[in-house]
Amino acid sequence: MAAAPTPLSKIYTQGLPLLTTSTLNPHAPVGKWLLSTSGLVFAMVHIGGITRLTKSGLSMTDWKPLGSRPPMTTEEWEVEFDRYKTYPEWQQRQNMSLDEFKYIYFWEWGHRMMGRVVGVFFGGGWAYFTWLHRPKTFTVESMMGDTIPKITSAIPAGYQPRMALLFAMGGTQGLVGWWMVKSGLGEDRRGDRNEIRVSPYRLAAHLGMAVGTYSLLTWTGLNVLSYPTDAYSATATTKETVQKSAMSLLNQYTKSLTPSAMQHAQRTRIGVLSTLALTGCTILSGAFVAGNDAGNAYNTYPLMNDQFIPWDDMVDSDLAPKWRNMFETTATVQWNHRMLGTSTALTALGVAGYGLLHPAGRTASAKSLASITPQAARGLMALGTAATAQMSLGIATLLNYVPVSLAACHQLGSLVVLTTGIYSAHSLRYASRSALSAVGGKAFLEKGASIGGGAAQFGKAGTTVVSKVKVASKL
Structure with missing residues (x-):
């Protein structure tokens, strides 16, 4: 015997992770992709912190938007090391070996490449869910026989501008990072503390941009995973759009308090x-x-x-x-x-x-x-x-x-x-x-x-009216 369907009211009160399955949420893959991207940003911030703590941030003295491979041969490493020696940080240190330079170089290179990986992961996912991926038909049946409209896009309605904003924030982050690094490549910083360091204002801007991007990614991912209870009503319509007068499970819970x-x-x-x-x-x-x-x-x-x-x-x-x-x-x-x-x-x-x-x-x-x-x-x-x-x-x-x-x-x-x-x-x-x-x-x-x-109102709307969830296997 098949397991009894989970009432949407119970799903709402219990919350995540129940709505992370495609059988209950046709937009769940998008939510998981967004939260995975935020996880990559989380890792990138961590790598950036280690890069700063090991004083590796000024080891790469140029910036290429598409990135580049690290030096591979001893000759290439010596050329890169000689370039580094022309900048004030080396003139301050003076006692670094080639192996020590490789260590700090790889931290900075890894941090920059991690940023590009995040960009490709987000951009590729955005394109895939916009043009290629189509969710299964999602139908919620109520006691009144009404159905929620067919879902035609994996990305919820109204979320494309948010995706564009997130993509722009990610691209801007790379520019802000290079703007920060440049502040430590000139002699103007030596007078602050007799030590070459990046500008603390630019460092704060770089970190703040990363934290802002991470926060918006996380919030948007949670929004998408919660979309059915936040947007779909218990009494839906067979027309193309949900009736504006019908309340979602979210608003039903609000009204029932x-x-x-x-x-x-x-x-x-x-x-x-x-x-x-x-x-x-x-x-x-x-x-x-x-x-x-x-x-x-x-x-x-x-x-x-x-x-x-x-x-x-x-x-x-x-x-x-x-x-x-x-x-x-x-x-x-x-x-x-x-x-x-x-x-x-x-x-x-x-x-x-x-x-x-x-x-x-x-x-x-x-x-x-x-x-x-x-x-x-x-x-x-x-x-x-x-x-x-x-x-x-x-x-x-x-x-x-x-x-x-x-x-x-x-x-x-x-x-x-x-x-x-x-x-x-x-x-x-x-x-x-x-x-x-x-x-x-x-x-x-x-x-x-x-x-x-009180609860009786919510129970009637959420548990009795919305009685089961049905998913038709139509790609």
Whole structure:
């Protein structure tokens, strides 16, 4: 006997990974491809971090948009090494062997080639899903005999502009990377710290662009994997488009929450978004720590030079204008990163505790839905755990004078916190302004307060009306 079909209401409340199968989501392959691309960007950021930590970023002194193979023979290596010797970084080092040069060269070459691999993977996938791949016919039958329209494209309707934006961001990232490298190839950087380094502002721009691309890829991938519950209605139509008056499972869940549960979910989502904003600021502040080599000073915690705020060290009177102290003075840069990192961890713990322990988030009965779905609960637990671990890892990195292994893990940890925050915010999208607006906004909340809302409404629309999922094997 065939297994009983999974009601869409149950799929929605449980969330991912149920919607990653093509039998329930015709757009699932696109979502997996987008998340795979974000995984490659994750790896590229990691390689870039190691490239910076090993001081390999200035080993390649030219840039070719399509890339090039590394030197293969001893003669080719010597030519490349001689070219490197004409630039200020070599004049600063003076004692590097050819084997040591090969080591730093391969890190930079690998980082650049990884970026091109990401570009080919995304561009090739975009072309494939746009012109070649066609999903199987996807039909949802309800008790009323209605069907969702035939799906003709693997990429959901309205997502092509987003794909173009992501492709453009990836291409721009390569240009920003070379713009950053060029800042370390001239003599103008020597005066900053008597050491050749790339501009911390350009380093922050390069990292920020990568993090922005990663975030948008991840969010878009989650959107595509959640497309059926977010876009398809329980009572669909046999026409070419879904009835605008019929609500999706996402909006049905929103409408079924009581006002108090909705308020709790909204506050939790605001907390998660605040944590995401703090995480982004902390990551950018970390770029200035790296760009100024500020991690190798004040290697104690929580005090800096026996002070919580080392005022005397935080302002360099020689810097003009004065705002540059925020981004170029070692004590100020490190203090900013400490405070932002601590604020991120405490905010993440606070919002996770509020979301998971509040009675509205734990109550689910025949008359009342929990304001926090199982998927959102998983995200909140992961966010609180990741943020706490990341803060601990940052302190350990500082106390041990920034070893490459710990520092690289610390940078990866920032992306883990960012990812768990994105997952949590996406899981709580039923409490977003757009979802609330779709069910009537303020008027809905006022009406819900008078009639009570609750799970019965969602159960009728989600479990009874949408009774089964059928997939016809038509390519």
